[in-house]
Amino acid sequence: MVQNKSVIFLKHPTEYPVAGEHFEVQTKELHANLKDKDVLLRNLYISLDPYMRGRMRDTNKSYTAGFVLGQPMNGSGVSEVIESKNDAFPVGSIVTGMVDWSEYSVATGAQGLRIIPDGRNSKIPLSSHIGVLGMPGMTAYSSLQIIGQPKAGETIFISAASGAVGQLVGQIAKRQGLRVVGSAGSDEKVAYLLNDLKFDAAFNYKKGVILENLEKCAPEGVDIYYENVGGETLEAALEVMNNHGRIVACGMISAYNNPNPYGIKNLMHIIAKRLTMRGFIVSDFAAQCAADFARDVGGWLVNKEIIYKEDVAVGIDSTPEAFIGMLNGKNFGKQVVKIADL
Amino acid sequence: MVQNKSVIFLKHPTEYPVAGEHFEVQTKELHANLKDKDVLLRNLYISLDPYMRGRMRDTNKSYTAGFVLGQPMNGSGVSEVIESKNDAFPVGSIVTGMVDWSEYSVATGAQGLRIIPDGRNSKIPLSSHIGVLGMPGMTAYSSLQIIGQPKAGETIFISAASGAVGQLVGQIAKRQGLRVVGSAGSDEKVAYLLNDLKFDAAFNYKKGVILENLEKCAPEGVDIYYENVGGETLEAALEVMNNHGRIVACGMISAYNNPNPYGIKNLMHIIAKRLTMRGFIVSDFAAQCAADFARDVGGWLVNKEIIYKEDVAVGIDSTPEAFIGMLNGKNFGKQVVKIADL
Numbered sequence: 001m002v003q004n005k006s007v008i009f010l011k012h013p014t015e016y017p018v019a020g021e022h023f024e025v026q027t028k029e030l031h032a033n034l035k036d037k038d039v040l041l042r043n044l045y046i047s048l049d050p051y052m053r054g055r056m057r058d059t060n061k062s063y064t065a066g067f068v069l070g071q072p073m074n075g076s077g078v079s080e081v082i083e084s085k086n087d088a089f090p091v092g093s094i095v096t097g098m099v100d101w102s103e104y105s106v107a108t109g110a111q112g113l114r115i116i117p118d119g120r121n122s123k124i125p126l127s128s129h130i131g132v133l134g135m136p137g138m139t140a141y142s143s144l145q146i147i148g149q150p151k152a153g154e155t156i157f158i159s160a161a162s163g164a165v166g167q168l169v170g171q172i173a174k175r176q177g178l179r180v181v182g183s184a185g186s187d188e189k190v191a192y193l194l195n196d197l198k199f200d201a202a203f204n205y206k207k208g209v210i211l212e213n214l215e216k217c218a219p220e221g222v223d224i225y226y227e228n229v230g231g232e233t234l235e236a237a238l239e240v241m242n243n244h245g246r247i248v249a250c251g252m253i254s255a256y257n258n259p260n261p262y263g264i265k266n267l268m269h270i271i272a273k274r275l276t277m278r279g280f281i282v283s284d285f286a287a288q289c290a291a292d293f294a295r296d297v298g299g300w301l302v303n304k305e306i307i308y309k310e311d312v313a314v315g316i317d318s319t320p321e322a323f324i325g326m327l328n329g330k331n332f333g334k335q336v337v338k339i340a341d342l
Numbered sequence: 343m344v345q346n347k348s349v350i351f352l353k354h355p356t357e358y359p360v361a362g363e364h365f366e367v368q369t370k371e372l373h374a375n376l377k378d379k380d381v382l383l384r385n386l387y388i389s390l391d392p393y394m395r396g397r398m399r400d401t402n403k404s405y406t407a408g409f410v411l412g413q414p415m416n417g418s419g420v421s422e423v424i425e426s427k428n429d430a431f432p433v434g435s436i437v438t439g440m441v442d443w444s445e446y447s448v449a450t451g452a453q454g455l456r457i458i459p460d461g462r463n464s465k466i467p468l469s470s471h472i473g474v475l476g477m478p479g480m481t482a483y484s485s486l487q488i489i490g491q492p493k494a495g496e497t498i499f500i501s502a503a504s505g506a507v508g509q510l511v512g513q514i515a516k517r518q519g520l521r522v523v524g525s526a527g528s529d530e531k532v533a534y535l536l537n538d539l540k541f542d543a544a545f546n547y548k549k550g551v552i553l554e555n556l557e558k559c560a561p562e563g564v565d566i567y568y569e570n571v572g573g574e575t576l577e578a579a580l581e582v583m584n585n586h587g588r589i590v591a592c593g594m595i596s597a598y599n600n601p602n603p604y605g606i607k608n609l610m611h612i613i614a615k616r617l618t619m620r621g622f623i624v625s626d627f628a629a630q631c632a633a634d635f636a637r638d639v640g641g642w643l644v645n646k647e648i649i650y651k652e653d654v655a656v657g658i659d660s661t662p663e664a665f666i667g668m669l670n671g672k673n674f675g676k677q678v679v680k681i682a683d684l
Contacts, residue, residue: 054614230609249613256610263605267572268598271591271621272396279613 004030005316006102009067012058016257016327019320022056023073030104032083037109040083043099044342047076047130048313048323048335049164050228051281053256072100076130078116079105080342086110094119094342096129103316103339124301125310126342131334132301132308133294135282136164139250141293142285144169147248147278148224152177155218157237160228161202162189162309164334165250168297169226170197171306178224181217183210183233185329192332196307205229211236221245227277230254231262238269247277257327309333346372347658348444351409354400358599358669361662364398365415372446374425379451382425385441386684389418389472390655390665390677391506392570395598414442418472420458421447422684428452436461436684438471445658445681466643467652468684473676474643474650475636477624478506481592483635484627486511489590489620490566494519497560499579502570503544504531504651506676507592510639511568512539513648520566523559525552525575527671534674538649553578563587569619572596573604580611589619599669651675 005027013022032040052075055067067073077099081089089095089110097113099105107113116122116129124133131137144150156173158166161182170180170193182193182202193202201217214222214236221242227234230252237247255261270277300306311331313322319337326335347369355364374382394417397409409415419441423431431437431452439455441447449455458464458471466475473479486492498515500508503524512522512535524535524544535544543559556564556578563584569576572594579589597603612619642648653673655664661679668677 234609249609252610252613255607261607261610263607264609265597265603265605267576267591267606268594268603269621270619271594271623274621274623274626276618276620277612278618279611279616281613281616284616 002030002104003027004102004104006072006100006105007316007319009056009069009071009073011069013056013257014259017053017056017324019324023320023323025317025320032104032106034083034085034106035108037086039081039086039089039107039110039113041079041095041099041105041107042082043077043079043103043105043339045078045127045130046099046101046319046337046339047134047136048319048326048337049075049136050251050253050256050326052323053253053327072102072105074098074100076135078126078129089113089115092120094126096134101316101319101337120342127310127312127336127338128301128308130336131164131310132168132306133298136334137168137297138286138289138293139282140165140168141172141297142282142289143248143250143280144172144224144226145289146285147276147280148226148246150176150178150224153179154223155179155181155220156224156226157181157183157214157218157222157240158226158228159183159205159233159237160251160253160329161193161199162333163228163331166226166228167197167309167333168306170199173224174198179218179220181214181222183214186332189332192309196309205233211239214240224248226250228253235264235266238264238266238275241269241273241275243273245273245275247275249277249279253327253329311335313337315339344372344446345369346444346446348414348442348447349658349661351398351411351413351415353411355398355599356601359395359398359666361666365662365665367659367662374446374448376425376427376448377450379428381423381428381431381449381452381455383421383437383441383447383449384424385419385421385445385447385681387420387469387472388441388443388661388679388681389476389478390661390668390679391417391478392593392595392598392668394665395595395669414444414447416440416442418476420468420471431455431457434462436468438476443658443661443679462684469652469654469678469680470643470650472678473506473652474510474648475640478676479510479639480628480631480635481624482507482510483514483639484624484631485590485592485622486514486566486568487631488627489618489622490568490588492518492520492566495521496565497521497523497562498566498568499523499525499556499560499564499582500568500570501525501547501575501579502593502595502671503535503541504675505570505673508568508570509539509651509675510648512541515566516540517647521560521562523556523564525556528674531674534651538651547575553581556582566590568592570595577604577606577608580606580608580617583611583615583617585615587615587617589617591619591621595669595671653677655679657681
């Protein structure tokens with residue numbers, strides 16, 4: 001009998017989740033029992049994303065369905081079909097879609113799965129399909145255009161700029177002729193922004209005063225703030241925003257694990273400077289942007305006009321630590337877990 | 343020689359302005375010395391508005407020109423032309439535009455003045471031209487449509503709902519088939535919202551817990567929050583907003599006189615609920631809305647389909663106290679000062 005390791009959700013955390021208390025890896029025997037249209041997946045990569053912290057909350061107010069206590073956690077993944085009762089997904093297909101954080105999982109009715117053409121002979125890493133070509137990439141691409149409305153010559157400030165979304169936002173903004181400023185949590189990440197992604201300016205938010213660093217990096221103010229972190233960084237951005245600026249509210253990771261988050265005192269700038277701050281989730285924009293996104297980002301990636309850094313944890317056992325590390329900003333680039341080789 | 347009383351700006355306040363310290367009434371002899379195109383005005387009404395607190399700040403970051411130390415404060419007014427070197431504004435004309443907080447003032451080149459047709463025989467109070475038909479009315483009308491995008495059946499929550507802007511927002515929203523909820527600072531104001539303006543629900547924000555009151559008044563959540571106050575009221579609104587809600591950021595009076603304003607901790611709702619929060623100043627929208635505004639609000643007012651409460655202080659000497667009172671929410675309805683009878 002095949003043994004199957006899964007990351008099981010145990011308890012709703014109120015602060016940082018703790019492995020063994022809120023989630024843990026458990027081993028069970030695999031019983032696939034496929035019904036008509038089902039497929040059995042051998043999972044290769046799973047995506048770890050900050051928004052998933054919201055799915056751990058004990059509330060029905062989170063914007064995506066919560067994880068179920070006692071069940072495997074789940075998210076975007078790349079998998080191989082190893083057993084199939086669905087003609088559209090023959091054995092051997094490489095697919096992407098929502099999968100369990102498990103070595104093997106059943107996709108009921110193959111719902112939401114999509115075949116990756118040439119998946120077995122891909123010119124780009126398979127993990128790209130849950131990163132730069134997946135949900136984080138679509139998030140960056142769609143929201144920058146629809147909410148940010150970038151114009152050449154403007155300045156954009158991106159927080160968590162070396163992360164899954166930020167690094168693509170910055171590179172697209174550079175292509176569109178903006179001055180690009182980023183913040184990140186280590187000197188190594190800042191060097192990546194400046195040297196590899198060619199940002200115009202960047203700073204380590206853990207060193208010095210955020211507002212002073214931002215003022216130095218954006219002497220002409222900020223027209224678009226791409227918000228991933230919240231807290232003092234948002235407050236600093238509000239101080240330096242230009243009139244009619246746009247705040248793309250993608251994430252506020254500083255608040256996710258804190259039951260008493262930092263209070264923002266200078267929202268008056270939203271009125272005085274006539275700012276627009278707009279939240280979104282990627283599914284709001286996916287349909288209208290899918291074709292453009294695939295053509296643009298897919299093309300840039302194949303032609304090596306953009307780069308995309310991933311932080312790859314190896315093995316299902318590494319998942320809890322990688323997830324907690326990502327919530328603490330320890331990841332350098334988009335966090336994925338490689339569960340198995342193809 | 344004619345004596346002329348004016349309210350002179352003396353000092354930038356950091357908290358609530360104090361009469362005699364930050365501004366005071368002074369009497370000087372009137373020396374008109376009109377040049378070509380100038381007119382001399384006998385001022386009848388002046389408008390006192392919360393945004394003017396921003397013009398008292400010692401900063402160039404306020405969104406309108408600051409008051410000038412040692413000079414009269416100014417704002418919208420209604421005046422009679424009593425001396426004229428401008429053929430477009432003959433003696434006896436009733437005009438509205440930016441005027442000094444003075445009994446008499448010179449309008450250089452008659453800049454920005456507009457004649458009120460039938461001003462001497464008006465069917466509506468002359469003060470309407472600085473209230474419901476003036477800047478506050480245009481503010482309410484334009485921003486509700488452009489930012490709020492109201493749809494019949496939705497719920498709108500309006501803070502400072504009996505104020506200059508709020509009372510018109512509420513009545514327009516009722517006309518458009520929305521469920522209208524308001525907050526105000528006294529039981530008398532709440533009774534006005536319910537009985538006179540026909541709001542669906544209203545509460546006194548000084549009694550009980552704001553969030554609990556709001557939840558009771560808006561059991562199906564809030565689709566549009568018309569923001570005039572900031573602070574805890576904004577925080578409560580964020581809690582009850584529905585997905586895709588809009589926040590019309592018109593004012594945050596709770597923060598104007600406080601160098602250390604209340605910090606907003608739950609902005610994460612902007613992302614989770616995909617909210618849009620947008621600031622504006624009325625001049626952003628005035629051109630595109632002027633014709634519709636004059637037709638709609640002017641028509642409703644003449645036909646008594648809407649009502650509009652004013653709080654009228656009498657005499658230029660009453661101005662400092664009335665202004666401070668307005669910043670404290672003591673006004674009941676739109677605050678004006680009647681300086682003289684026609």
